[in-house]
Each structure stands twice: as structure tokens, then as C-alpha cells.
Amino acid sequence: xxxxxxxxxxAAVFAALTTILAKIGLKNVDSHLATAIRTMVVLVFAWLxxxxxxxxxxxxxxxxxxxxxxxxxxLAAGGSWLxxxxxxxxxxxxxxxxxxxxxxxxxxxxxxxxxxxxxxxPMLIGMLLIGLGTxxxxxxxxxxxxxxxxxxxxxxxALLAAVFAALTAILGRIGIAxxxxxxxTAIRTMxxxxxxxxxxxxxxxxxQKRIRAIDRKSxxxxxxxxVATGASWLFFFRAxxxxxxxxxxxxxxxxxxxxxxxxxxxxxERFTKRSLIGLAxxxxxxxxxxxxYL
Numbered sequence: 001x002x003x004x005x006x007x008x009x010x011a012a013v014f015a016a017l018t019t020i021l022a023k024i025g026l027k028n029v030d031s032h033l034a035t036a037i038r039t040m041v042v043l044v045f046a047w048l049x050x051x052x053x054x055x056x057x058x059x060x061x062x063x064x065x066x067x068x069x070x071x072x073x074x075l076a077a078g079g080s081w082l083x084x085x086x087x088x089x090x091x092x093x094x095x096x097x098x099x100x101x102x103x104x105x106x107x108x109x110x111x112x113x114x115x116x117x118x119x120x121x122p123m124l125i126g127m128l129l130i131g132l133g134t135x136x137x138x139x140x141x142x143x144x145x146x147x148x149x150x151x152x153x154x155x156x157x158a159l160l161a162a163v164f165a166a167l168t169a170i171l172g173r174i175g176i177a178x179x180x181x182x183x184x185t186a187i188r189t190m191x192x193x194x195x196x197x198x199x200x201x202x203x204x205x206x207x208q209k210r211i212r213a214i215d216r217k218s219x220x221x222x223x224x225x226x227v228a229t230g231a232s233w234l235f236f237f238r239a240x241x242x243x244x245x246x247x248x249x250x251x252x253x254x255x256x257x258x259x260x261x262x263x264x265x266x267x268x269e270r271f272t273k274r275s276l277i278g279l280a281x282x283x284x285x286x287x288x289x290x291x292x293y294l
Contacts (some may be wrong), residue, residue: 041226
């Protein structure tokens with residue numbers, strides 16, 4: 001098995017855990033505040049890994065180009081986070097996650113245009129299947145709780161999360177070309193921290209009171225979600241160093257399969273036949289380019 005595939009698969013597992021843990025932790029917490037707290041956890045985790053592998057000295061030798069693209073990638077990731085967890089606050093995991101994972105299509109296109117990575121018939125077919133699968137999963141008619149069935153705000157935020165997620169991967173791929181993956185993740189996270197806390201200040205003037213009001217269970221799951229996010233990023237950007245973004249990103253996005261399985265087991269969310277068919281098409285479309293490449 002190629003090394004990039006191992007790391008990309010690990011990223012997918014931790015990404016799925018991130019979504020479920022965050023959904024539980026968000027139950028009684030403002031989405032922006034929850035994102036800011038998780039970001040701090042990821043920052044500590046990322047720098048801890050930097051010192052474990054001993055790459056901290058590369059901070060002083062990294063080029064200005066590397067810094068620029070890593071910071072831009074971090075800003076894009078921050079925007080994706082804020083939109084994604086706002087969407088999770090408003091909607092069900094089994095609808096929000098598929099739409100965000102559709103960023104795979106945009107990422108593959110950008111990888112072809114910007115990174116000049118090859119694109120072939122299997123990849124084009126994969127994009128079509130991913131798009132069709134996402135549409136089927138989004139078009140389910142299964143009855144939801146009243147507060148979610150009447151609220152379509154999650155759709156807007158989930159779409160924005162997908163766009164920012166695609167930019168995150170492309171900018172990050174360029175930024176980590178000349179730097180150790182763990183350090184690249186840590187630098188990117190530094191760019192996300194001020195964004196997440198700025199959003200807390202702009203949207204919630206009683207942030208300190210809200211922090212004190214967070215119960216122990218929410219703290220636990222938000223911290224665990226942050227650790228899972230940090231692990232997912234470390235695996236993901238190591239995979240990007242070893243393989244093409246147009247292949248790494250689809251494997252990482254297979255986390256949708258685990259995410260929906262966890263949502264059924266731990267959150268009790270149910271799926272229609274239409275959504276399951278959509279999931280199958282999305283999964284086939286995701287792995288098709290990888291299979292042909294291998």
C-alpha cells in the first residue's frame with residue numbers, strides 16, 4: 001500500500017470522529033465558541049507533535065512563500081470550520097456532512113487547474129457519481145424534528161464550508177511542499193485561532209459567561225473533537241506531501257461513510273433508501289479514481 005494512502009485513510013477515520021464528537025459537544029454550546037475552543041486544543045496538539053518529531057527549527061528556514069500559503073490555507077480552514085459547525089448546529093449530520101464532502105469535486109478541479117495534476121476519464125466519472133450521490137442524500141424527504149425541518153440556514157453554511165475546504169487543501173498542498181507536515185499543520189492552526197475567537201467576540205458579547213456555563217460533558221466532547229481534528233490534519237497534510245491532492249482528498253472524504261455510521265449508532269439518526277443509494281454512489285465515485293491510479 002502506498003504511504004500516502006495509509007495517511008489519507010487515517011485522516012478519514014479521525015475526521016469522522018471529529019464530526020460526531022463535535023455534534024455532541026455542540027448541543028448546549030454556541031457554535032462559534034465551540035469552534036474557538038476546539039481550535040485551541042488543535043493548536044496545542046499540533047505544536048506538541050512538532051516538538052516530538054523535532055521540526056521546530058524549520059520555522060526559521062521556511063520561505064516567505066511557504067508562510068504565505070500556509071497562512072492562507074489556515075484562513076480558508078478557519079472559514080470552513082466556522083461555516084461547517086454552524087451548519088451542524090442548525091441541521092442533521094447526515095445532511096450537512098455529505099454537502100461539505102462535495103468539496104472533493106471542487107478540489108479535484110482546482111488540483112487540475114492550479115497544481116496541473118492529471119485528470120482522466122475515471123476521475124471525471126468519479127466527480128459525476130459524487131455529485132449525483134450528494135444530490136440524492138440532500139434530497140431525502142424523511143421527516144425531521146420541527147426545528148430542523150423548517151430551518152434551511154444549514155444549507156448555506158454547508159455550501160460555504162465546502163468551498164473553503166477545497167481552498168484549504170489546494171493552498172495547503174502548495175504551502176507544505178518545502179516544510180515538515182507537522183510544522184505546516186501547526187502554522188496553519190495559528191492562522192485559524194484569531195479568526196475563531198474574533199467570531200466569538202463579534203457574535204457573542206457575553207463570551208466569558210458562555211464559557212463558564214459550558215457543562216463538563218460538552219467540555220469533554222469538544223476537547224476530544226479538537227484532538228481528533230488535530231490528528232486528522234496531521235495525517236492529511238502528511239498524505240498531501242506524499243501524493244496528489246486529487247487522490248488524497250477523495251480518500252480523506254471517505255470519512256462520510258464512517259460519519260454516517262457513527263451518526264446512526266451514537267446519535268440515532270435514520271436514513272432513507274434514497275440517502276443510502278446516494279451514499280453508495282458517493283463512495284464509488286470517491287474510490288474510483290484511486291483504484292485506477294493504484
